[in-house]
Amino acid sequence: MVREVGRVEAWPEVLSAFPRGLAALLETAAAGFPGPLEEIRLRQGRPLMLVGAGRDLAVTPAGRLSSDLAQAYRPTAEDLGRTVQLLAQNSLYAWEDEIRQGFLTLPGGHRAGLVGRAVLERGEVRTLKQVGGVSLRLARQVRGAAGVLLERLARAFPGPRPPSLLLFSPPQAGKTTVLRDLVRQVSEGSPTLGWRGLKVGLVDERSELAASFGGVPQLDVGPRTDVLDACPKAQGLMMLIRSMSPDLVATDEIGRPEDSLALQEALGAGVVVAATAHGGSLEDLARRPALRQLLGLGAFQAAVLLGRSRGPGTVEAVWDLRKGAERIDLGEAAGQPPGAGSQRPDRPAHGGELSPAAGRTGGSTLRPAVAGDRDRLRIHPVARGLAPGGSRAQRSGGAAV
Amino acid sequence: MPAALRQVAAGLSGPAARLFDQAAAALESGRGITGGEGWTRALEAYYPASALRPEDAAALRLLGSSLGASDRQEQVKHLNLCRERLAHLEGQAQDHAGRYGRVWGYGGFLTGLLVVLVLF
Numbered sequence: 001m002v003r004e005v006g007r008v009e010a011w012p013e014v015l016s017a018f019p020r021g022l023a024a025l026l027e028t029a030a031a032g033f034p035g036p037l038e039e040i041r042l043r044q045g046r047p048l049m050l051v052g053a054g055r056d057l058a059v060t061p062a063g064r065l066s067s068d069l070a071q072a073y074r075p076t077a078e079d080l081g082r083t084v085q086l087l088a089q090n091s092l093y094a095w096e097d098e099i100r101q102g103f104l105t106l107p108g109g110h111r112a113g114l115v116g117r118a119v120l121e122r123g124e125v126r127t128l129k130q131v132g133g134v135s136l137r138l139a140r141q142v143r144g145a146a147g148v149l150l151e152r153l154a155r156a157f158p159g160p161r162p163p164s165l166l167l168f169s170p171p172q173a174g175k176t177t178v179l180r181d182l183v184r185q186v187s188e189g190s191p192t193l194g195w196r197g198l199k200v201g202l203v204d205e206r207s208e209l210a211a212s213f214g215g216v217p218q219l220d221v222g223p224r225t226d227v228l229d230a231c232p233k234a235q236g237l238m239m240l241i242r243s244m245s246p247d248l249v250a251t252d253e254i255g256r257p258e259d260s261l262a263l264q265e266a267l268g269a270g271v272v273v274a275a276t277a278h279g280g281s282l283e284d285l286a287r288r289p290a291l292r293q294l295l296g297l298g299a300f301q302a303a304v305l306l307g308r309s310r311g312p313g314t315v316e317a318v319w320d321l322r323k324g325a326e327r328i329d330l331g332e333a334a335g336q337p338p339g340a341g342s343q344r345p346d347r348p349a350h351g352g353e354l355s356p357a358a359g360r361t362g363g364s365t366l367r368p369a370v371a372g373d374r375d376r377l378r379i380h381p382v383a384r385g386l387a388p389g390g391s392r393a394q395r396s397g398g399a400a401v
Numbered sequence: 402m403p404a405a406l407r408q409v410a411a412g413l414s415g416p417a418a419r420l421f422d423q424a425a426a427a428l429e430s431g432r433g434i435t436g437g438e439g440w441t442r443a444l445e446a447y448y449p450a451s452a453l454r455p456e457d458a459a460a461l462r463l464l465g466s467s468l469g470a471s472d473r474q475e476q477v478k479h480l481n482l483c484r485e486r487l488a489h490l491e492g493q494a495q496d497h498a499g500r501y502g503r504v505w506g507y508g509g510f511l512t513g514l515l516v517v518l519v520l521f
Binding site: 015018085086091092093 | 439474
């Protein structure tokens with residue numbers, strides 16, 4: 001069963017990250033947004049926008065939604081300045097490392113991307129000043145988001161533990177949401193899948209997976225999960241392996257050379273690895289040196305492509321990497337929605353100039369895609385040493401027949 | 402910021418502790434209130450009953466506009482500037498023993514705030 005939690009309860013804390021006037025506009029507008037809200041976009045002097053369900057809509061000065069950008073409220077420099085202060089909980093000095101990387105994470109795991117004028121020191125970014133744009137991505141916990149995936153993996157990889165796997169997708173396709181639920185379910189254990197609860201070590205560099213506050217995860221990552229919060233991935237993986245004897249380690253958005261080395265250490269220690277990476281196909285992954293190395297070493301037994309064909313978190317394809325990237329049949333049942341969830345079901349839609357029903361995608365966005373019979377990659381990226389510039393069809397995970 | 406203000410308050414006694422506590426409370430209770438607004442609210446509530454001169458209050462008000470709104474390096478710069486300003490005012494108040502004590506006290510608690518911000 002899929003159940004989306006987190007955003008209804010989290011809405012007040014999201015609004016508290018905005019100055020009062022702006023928060024009032026957003027509250028009114030979001031209530032009428034036609035579908036699950038994913039992002040709030042502020043750009044100085046340009047339209048204030050809400051993003052979700054595959055579309056973006058402008059927010060008018062009256063808090064209404066409009067597809068006419070000319071009607072939009074345009075945030076001022078003061079709006080942006082105050083928003084950044086509030087996002088940092090009035091402690092910008094305590095967020096230097098995060099700001100240097102261009103983001104802040106709010107309690108609840110919501111992530112604010114920042115752009116502005118970079119201040120350099122010895123050629124390195126010291127901080128951002130005059131922030132001119134903020135993109136607040138709303139975190140969500142979707143219980144059951146990894147259910148169908150785990151079921152298929154348990155069938156394809158029989159044994160007491162899940163396989164080491166790499167979840168990949170273009171941005172905003174639900175990687176973090178699926179990984180969080182996978183960690184929770186592996187930590188809890190599943191008699192149906194034949195897995196007892198495992199000790200999980202989670203390196204949450206950007207505080208998005210567990211949304212820890214004061215050292216305690218605010219999102220459910222399972223009873224046997226130990227979280228290293230705001231810790232660099234490579235360092236954190238090594239620390240967890242040495243100190244917490246995990247059965248599985250998990251982390252988000254790998255891709256740097258040091259990540260590759262740390263994951264190799266984990267695998268060498270007999271620890272299962274679950275990680276995510278940006279990429280639209282196995283070929284995309286193989287173009288990145290660190291990931292190419294990991295794939296070449298057989299670090300992962302399974303690769304999972306997520307997408308948005310049925311909304312964020314759709315399992316588009318799964319490959320068995322033990323067999324030279326053989327595509328796993330997701331089965332007929334995979335086309336069935338595992339459940340339904342929606343954002344803020346308790347809130348009546350109002351105030352928008354558009355019908356709240358317009359554009360609604362319909363409940364849970366975490367449905368698996370129907371895949372064909374055992375498809376095989378025409379070109380195995382590791383074995384063939386794929387050169388950059390493959391065809392669009394080759395780059396698309398779904399077209400790799 | 403609220404935690405830093407509380408920490409400074411805990412290390413003080415008397416009226417100065419109340420100023421920091423009030424600023425922390427303003428930030429904790431209010432939705433959408435910046436550090437500077439919280440500080441200013443607390444200062445305005447505290448100032449009329451205090452021995453602060455208008456110029457003392459102005460120096461502290463000016464500090465509010467930058468409190469929590471920049472990186473560590475900038476925060477230290479603003480706090481040091483405020484300390485220097487208060488030291489200057491202290492010199493002016495040498496002939497008023499009562500006020501001298503108060504002004505000296507503010508210079509002291511700003512050192513406390515600076516240390517907390519640097520260590521946080």
